[in-house]
Amino acid sequence: MTASLIPPIVDFRAELPAAQSRAPQSGRRRRQTDSDRTPTQNKVLAALPGKDFESVVAGCEPVTLAFGDILYEPGDTMRHVYFPCDSLVSLLTLVDNHLALEVGMVGREGMVGIPLALGVDASPFRALVQGAGTALRMKAATFRRELRHSLPLQNAINRYTYGLMSQISQTAACNRFHMVPERLARWLLMTRDRVGSNHFQLTQEFLSHMLGVRRVGVTKAAGQLQK
C-alpha cells in the first residue's frame, strides 16, 4: 500500500462509497449560489431578510481561522460567536480531561456559540478549527442584542440549534453501532460537504482524535476503504 487514501492533502474524489451512514445535514446545496448583497457564504446569515441581514453583518468583523485554533475550551466563557464562511469548526467533548471526541461539525451552514443563544455563557465543548478559512465574528453582547431585536435571526438560530442537536445524536448512535471504516467514511463525507471541496488537510493522528480511536485504527480503516 503505497498511495495513501489520506495523505496530509487529500483527494478522495473517486472512491466515495454509497454513503450508508446518512449525513444528517446533507441534502442542501453547497454551490455558491448565495445572495449577492455581501460577501458572506454563511447560510444562517444568508437566510435573513435584507434589513436584519445588514444589521447583523454590520455587528460582525471578519476573521481568519487557522487550522488548530481553539475558539473555546469547555467551561470557558464564550466572548464571541462565529459564522463560518469557508472555515470548518469541530465541536469536541472532553472526558477525563484529556480524551476528546468530536460530537459535531460546524461549517457555513451554522454558527459556533449556540449556547449564547440559549442564554448560557459557558461552553460545553472545545471548539477546534479543523478547516482553515474565514468567518464572521460577533461579540457576545452584540449578538444577544441583535438576537433580541431580530425575530428572523432567532428563527434561523433555533432552526440550526435543532439541526445541531440532531447531528450530535446521529453521531452518537453512529459511534456506537458502526465500525471504524464506516465512521471514517461518514466523517470524510460530512467534511467534504461542509468545505465544498475534495481537498483538505488532515493527518491520521488528527482523525484518530476526532473519531475517538487509535491512530493505527485509522490507518487500517483507510486501507480497507481503498478496496
Added chain:
Amino acid sequence: MTASLIPPIVDFRAELPAAQSRAPQSGRRRRQTDSDRTPTQNKVLAALPGKDFESVVAGCEPVTLAFGDILYEPGDTMRHVYFPCDSLVSLLTLVDNHLALEVGMVGREGMVGIPLALGVDASPFRALVQGAGTALRMKAATFRRELRHSLPLQNAINRYTYGLMSQISQTAACNRFHMVPERLARWLLMTRDRVGSNHFQLTQEFLSHMLGVRRVGVTKAAGQLQK
C-alpha cells in the same frame, strides 16, 4: 450468582460506587421542596414567576404515562409537549430503522418536545416512557403561544435545551470511551437522580437497548458491579 443486581424491581441502595462518570445534570436538589402553589414537581415550570406559571399550567392537562408508552417516533409530527412530574422519558435515536440508542433522559428537570420550542415540528428521536408516572401535557399550538408571550418560559426552556445538548454530548463521549459496567453504573445513577428513588422497574433486555449492547453484556456488567 443468585441475587441479581437488576431484577425487574431494583433496589441498589447499598452498592453505588463512587460515580466516576459524572452525570451532567446532577448537582441539583431532588427533594420535594417545590413551590407550593400547585401540585407540580416539574422544575422548568417551578422556575417560572407566578403569573407565567399560572398561565402555562392552565394550558396543560395532567396525563399518566405508562411504562413503554411511545410519545413520538422519529419523523412524527409532535402534537404535544410534556412536562414530567414524576415520570421519566428516554430519548432514543434510531439507526438502520431498528437499532436504538438512548441519547438523553428527561425527568422532572426538563421537558419533552424541545424541537417545538425551536420551531420544528418533526421529532428527531423516539421518546419512550421509561419510568411510569404523571406529566403535564400541552398542545403544540398552545405551547407556542405561551412561549411567545412568556419571556421567563423562553429562558427556562433555553436553559434546559442547553442542558440537554450537554447531556447528549456527554453521553456520546461516555458511550465511546467507557466500558459497559461503567456505562451501566452511570445509567443507574442518572435514572435514580431523576426518579428520586432507588426502586424502579427494568429488565436486562430493556437496559441492553438503552446502552446499545447485548443483553448478555448487561448480565456480566451487573455481575461485575456487584463486586
Added chain:
DNA sequence: CGGGCTCTGTACGTTTGCGCACATACACCG
C-alpha cells in the same frame, strides 16, 4: 549530506464485546 522531526505502515499479544446456543428460575394460567 546527515541528523532530527513528523507522518505513515506493520506487527503481536490482549481485552472487550458480539453472535449464538442453551440451561435455569419464576410466574401465570387453563
Added chain:
DNA sequence: CGGTGTATGTGCGCAAACGTACAGAGCCCG
C-alpha cells in the same frame, strides 16, 4: 399439575479494537 412465556445466568468461538513497539518515508534545516 404441567405448559407456556418471560427473564436471567453461562459457555464458546470469533471479530474488532486496544496498547505498544518499531521500521520506513518524506521533509526541513544546519
